[in-house]
Amino acid sequence: MKPVNDVIDGLGTTIFTVMSALSVEHGAINLGQGFPDEDGPADVREAAARAALDGPNQYPPMMGLPALRRAVAAHNKRFYGLEVDWESQVLVTSGATEALTASLLALLRPGDEAVLIEPVYDSYLPIVRLAGATARMVRLRPPESSVAEWSLPEAELRAAFGPKTKLLVMNSPMNPTGKVFSGAELALIASLATEHDAYVICDEVYEHLVFSGARHVPLMTLPGMAGRCIRIGSAGKTFSLTGWKVGYLTGAAELIAAVAKAHQFITFTTPPSLQQAVAHGLGKEDAYFDGLAAAMERKRDRLVAGLREVGFNVLASQGTYFANVDFRPLWNEGGDVDFATMLVREARVGSIPVSAFYPADPPAHMVRLCFCKQDAVLDEAIARLKAFF
Numbered sequence: 001m002k003p004v005n006d007v008i009d010g011l012g013t014t015i016f017t018v019m020s021a022l023s024v025e026h027g028a029i030n031l032g033q034g035f036p037d038e039d040g041p042a043d044v045r046e047a048a049a050r051a052a053l054d055g056p057n058q059y060p061p062m063m064g065l066p067a068l069r070r071a072v073a074a075h076n077k078r079f080y081g082l083e084v085d086w087e088s089q090v091l092v093t094s095g096a097t098e099a100l101t102a103s104l105l106a107l108l109r110p111g112d113e114a115v116l117i118e119p120v121y122d123s124y125l126p127i128v129r130l131a132g133a134t135a136r137m138v139r140l141r142p143p144e145s146s147v148a149e150w151s152l153p154e155a156e157l158r159a160a161f162g163p164k165t166k167l168l169v170m171n172s173p174m175n176p177t178g179k180v181f182s183g184a185e186l187a188l189i190a191s192l193a194t195e196h197d198a199y200v201i202c203d204e205v206y207e208h209l210v211f212s213g214a215r216h217v218p219l220m221t222l223p224g225m226a227g228r229c230i231r232i233g234s235a236g237k238t239f240s241l242t243g244w245k246v247g248y249l250t251g252a253a254e255l256i257a258a259v260a261k262a263h264q265f266i267t268f269t270t271p272p273s274l275q276q277a278v279a280h281g282l283g284k285e286d287a288y289f290d291g292l293a294a295a296m297e298r299k300r301d302r303l304v305a306g307l308r309e310v311g312f313n314v315l316a317s318q319g320t321y322f323a324n325v326d327f328r329p330l331w332n333e334g335g336d337v338d339f340a341t342m343l344v345r346e347a348r349v350g351s352i353p354v355s356a357f358y359p360a361d362p363p364a365h366m367v368r369l370c371f372c373k374q375d376a377v378l379d380e381a382i383a384r385l386k387a388f389f
C-alpha cells in the first residue's frame with residue numbers, strides 16, 4: 001500500500017485521548033477535559049431548538065447566516081470598539097478549529113514560516129505543516145513563582161521573525177497557561193508584524209473568560225493591526241456549548257475572502273439552527289458576559305485554593321478554563337506524563353501533562369487542571385488529592 005500523508009500519519013494518539021481513557025478506566029474525576037459539565041444558557045438552547053423546528057434547515061450561505069454575521073460585527077463594536085462590515089469582514093465556521101485551519105491554509109504557502117508560541121494549542125502545528133510551511137517556535141518563560149506570569153521573551157520572539165515569516169499565531173487568553181497577554185507584549189507583536197509585513201492569527205476563543213485584574217485586548221485594536229489580524233471567536237466557549245462547534249472570524253475584507261475560499265471546501269457551512277441561536281446569544285445583556293467570567297473566576301479560586309492546600313505550587317491563571325500546577329513540591333519521581341498517569345490511577349484525578357503542548361524538549365514538571373466543573377466535582381477532586389498526598 002502507498003503511504004498516507006506524512007504529517008497526518010505522524011500525529012498518533014494524543015495524550016488528551018489517553019488521559020480521558022485512563023480517567024474512565026479508573027473511575028477518575030476528569031479535570032483533563034477542557035469543557036464545562038453544565039450546559040450554557042437555556043434561552044440560547046431554546047433558540048436553537050426553535051430554529052431547528054421552524055426551519056429552514058437547508059444549506060445556509062457559505063459565509064454564514066446574515067443574522068450571525070451582523071451579530072458578530074455588533075459584538076466587535078460593543079466590546080472592543082471595532083468597526084466591521086458584516087458582509088465582507090465576518091465569516092462563520094464550524095468551530096474555531098475550522099477557523100484556524102481555514103486561515104492557515106488560506107495564508108500559508110510552501111516555504112513560508114509561521115511563528116508559534118509554546119506551550120502551543122495542539123491543532124496549530126499540524127496545519128502549518130500540512131500547508132507546507134515551517135514553524136518557528138518561541139517559548140514562553142514559565143513563572144518563577146505562583147504570582148509571576150508566563151512571559152514572552154522579546155529577544156527570542158525577535159529572532160523568530162525573518163524574511164520568510166508569513167504569520168504569527170497567538171492565543172490570548174491562552175490555553176493551557178491561563179495567560180492574558182499584556183499591553184507591552186501586544187505592542188511588541190504588533191511592531192514585529194508591521195516590521196516584517198506579517199499577518200497575525202489571533203485565537204481569542206476565551207475572550208469572555210478573563211478574571212479580575214486582567215483585561216482582554218484584541219491585537220486587532222492596536223494601531224495598524226486591523227489589516228493584518230484575523231480575530232477568531234468561538235460560541236463553544238462564550239456560551240458553554242463546546243459541542244456546537246460554531247466559530248467566527250473577523251478581519252480585513254481581502255483576508256476574509258481568502259479564508260472563505262478555504263472554508264468552502266472544508267465544511268462549506270455550519271448548521272443554521274445553531275448559527276441562529278448564537279446570533280441571539282451574542283446579543284445577550286452585559287450581565288450574561290460578566291456573569292460568565294465571574295462564575296468561572298469563582299471556580300478558579302475554588303480549585304486553586306484546594307490545590308494550594310494539597311501542597312502544589314499553583315501557577316497564576318488570569319483567564320480560560322485552566323490552572324497549572326508545578327508538582328515538584330509533592331512528587332519528584334519522574335516527568336509530567338508519569339505524574340499524570342500516577343495521579344489518574346492512584347488518586348483518581350485526571351489531568352493533562354503540560355509537555356503535551358510542546359512539540360519537542362518540553363518542560364516536564366507541570367500538569368494542567370480544568371476548573372470549569374461543578375463545585376461538587378471540584379471539591380471531590382480536591383478531597384481525593386488531599387487523601388492521596
Ligand SMILES: Cc1ncc(COP(=O)(O)O)c(C=O)c1O
Binds near residue numbers: 121
Ligand atoms: C486555544 C483554543 N483554540 C481553539 C479551540 C477550538 O475551539 P472550537 O471548539 O470552537 O473549535 C480550543 C478548544 O479547546 C482552544 O482551547
